[in-house]
Each structure stands twice: as structure tokens, then as C-alpha cells.
Amino acid sequence: xxxxxxxxxxxxxxxxxxxxxxxxxxxxxxxxxxxxxxxxxxxxxxxxxxxxxxxxxxxxxxxxxxxxxxxxxxxxxxxxxxxxxxxxxxxxxxxxxxxxxxxxxxxxxxxxxx
Amino acid sequence: xxxxxxxxxxxxxxxxxxxxxxxxxxxxxxxxxxxxxxxxxxxxxxxxxxxxxxxxxxxxxxxxxxxxxxxxxxxxxxxxxxxxxxxxxxxxxxxxxxxxxxxxxxxxxxxx
Numbered sequence: 396x397x398x399x400x401x402x403x404x405x406x407x408x409x410x411x412x413x414x415x416x417x418x419x420x421x422x423x424x425x426x427x428x429x430x431x432x433x434x435x436x437x438x439x440x441x442x443x444x445x446x447x448x449x450x451x452x453x454x455x456x457x458x459x460x461x462x463x464x465x466x467x468x469x470x471x472x473x474x475x476x477x478x479x480x481x482x483x484x485x486x487x488x489x490x491x492x493x494x495x496x497x498x499x500x501x502x503x504x505x506x507x508x509x
Numbered sequence: 510x511x512x513x514x515x516x517x518x519x520x521x522x523x524x525x526x527x528x529x530x531x532x533x534x535x536x537x538x539x540x541x542x543x544x545x546x547x548x549x550x551x552x553x554x555x556x557x558x559x560x561x562x563x564x565x566x567x568x569x570x571x572x573x574x575x576x577x578x579x580x581x582x583x584x585x586x587x588x589x590x591x592x593x594x595x596x597x598x599x600x601x602x603x604x605x606x607x608x609x610x611x612x613x614x615x616x617x618x619x620x621x
């Protein structure tokens with residue numbers, strides 16, 4: 396399975412600021428995704444990170460709030476913009492090698508907004 | 510609306526017990542069902558199930574899918590304290606990106 400590294404692993408941020416989370420995969424994968432896990436809840440897909448083009452966002456998530464980049468097959472970033480306390484969550488990067496392959500997850504970024 | 514429901518929501522057992530976790534789903538375009546174990550932050554992949562009636566096994570863990578009744582079970586035998594975690598069931602619901610639709614999870618606590 397692919398090894399997925401995320402950084403930072405955690406951060407405490409001020410309201411109104413932005414933070415960029417990086418995700419690096421150790422081998423080429425076809426698909427990369429970003430999820431959010433709010434306290435006590437399950438995982439919710441934010442978007443699919445598309446290589447070289449705009450990400451595909453799920454209902455309730457917009458590019459202005461969660462801009463995503465994927466410049467190549469092994470790297471993606473998620474920015475959480477203009478943060479508010481409601482954005483306090485764990486943000487998880489995941490990747491899969493092929494259409495019918497299992498998704499694997501990075502260690503996540505625990506984000507707290509004061 | 511696509512739905513994945515896990516039961517029970519939480520479970521406390523003693524070491525050595527056998528547990529069965531349940532996952533039922535109602536989705537419009539089922540492709541596969543996956544089980545994950547989440548201890549701290551990252552969900553760890555356990556099983557991927559695509560065909561009915563074929564048991565997948567890894568050590569003390571096993572899982573099976575019933576596509577007619579739309580459910581899956583995850584069995585853990587001879588539980589250990591290291592099995593304490595949240596167990597997540599997820600269904601691949603779209604044929605495009607094949608992203609995962611997660612259930613709410615079952616929190617398992619194994620007491621020594």
C-alpha cells in the first residue's frame with residue numbers, strides 16, 4: 396500500500412488566518428482525496444484532487460474556502476482559508492492506485508482554531 | 510439518499526471475547542465495501558469486499574458481504590486490548606472517482 400505523509404500533524408491557528416496542509420505519497424497514484432472529520436463524527440469527503448486541473452468539490456464545500464492543488468501524481472495541498480472555530484477538525488488526505496483499489500489514508504492534521 | 514449505518518455505536522467487551530460489528534447500506538450505485546480501523550487519526554485499511562458470500566480473513570479478523578440483504582459484518586475473535594478502536598465501514602458509491610461514503614463507526618473498547 397502507498398505510504399502517505401501529511402504535514403503539519405497538528406496546528407493551533409487564529410481566527411481569520413489560513414493554513415495549508417501538504418500531502419505526499421511515496422509512489423504514483425491515480426486518485427487523491429481530502430476528507431474532514433469533525434469531533435465525534437465520521438469522515439466527510441471535501442474534494443477529489445485532480446492532477447493539473449481544478450479539484451472536484453462535494454456539496455457544501457467550495458474552492459474559495461478549501462483551495463486544493465495537485466501539481467503532480469504524488470503531491471497535493473489543501474488550504475483552509477479564513478478559519479473559524481467551526482473549522483476545527485481532523486483533515487485527512489487519502490490516495491488510491493486504481494479505480495478498484497482500496498483507499499489509504501495519511502496520519503491526518505488536527506486543526507484547532509481559537 | 511445514500512446511507513451507511515453501523516451498529517452498535519459502541520461496545521465494551523473483555524479480552525478474549527468474540528465481537529461482531531454490523532454495517533448496512535442503501536446506496537444507488539454500489540461498487541465495494543471497505544472496513545477500516547481508526548485508533549488515533551489515520552484510518553487503517555482492513556478489508557475490501559466486492560462479492561457476496563466470500564469471507565475475507567486476516568488473523569483474528571474476518572469479514573463477509575451480503576449484497577442481497579445489503580450488509581456486511583466484521584468479526585474479531587479472541588479480542589485483545591489492542592483491538593480497542595473505532596471501526597469504520599465505507600461504501601464506494603460512484604463509478605467516477607470512486608470515493609468512499611462512511612458510516613458513523615463502532616467504538617470498540619476491550620477491557621483487560
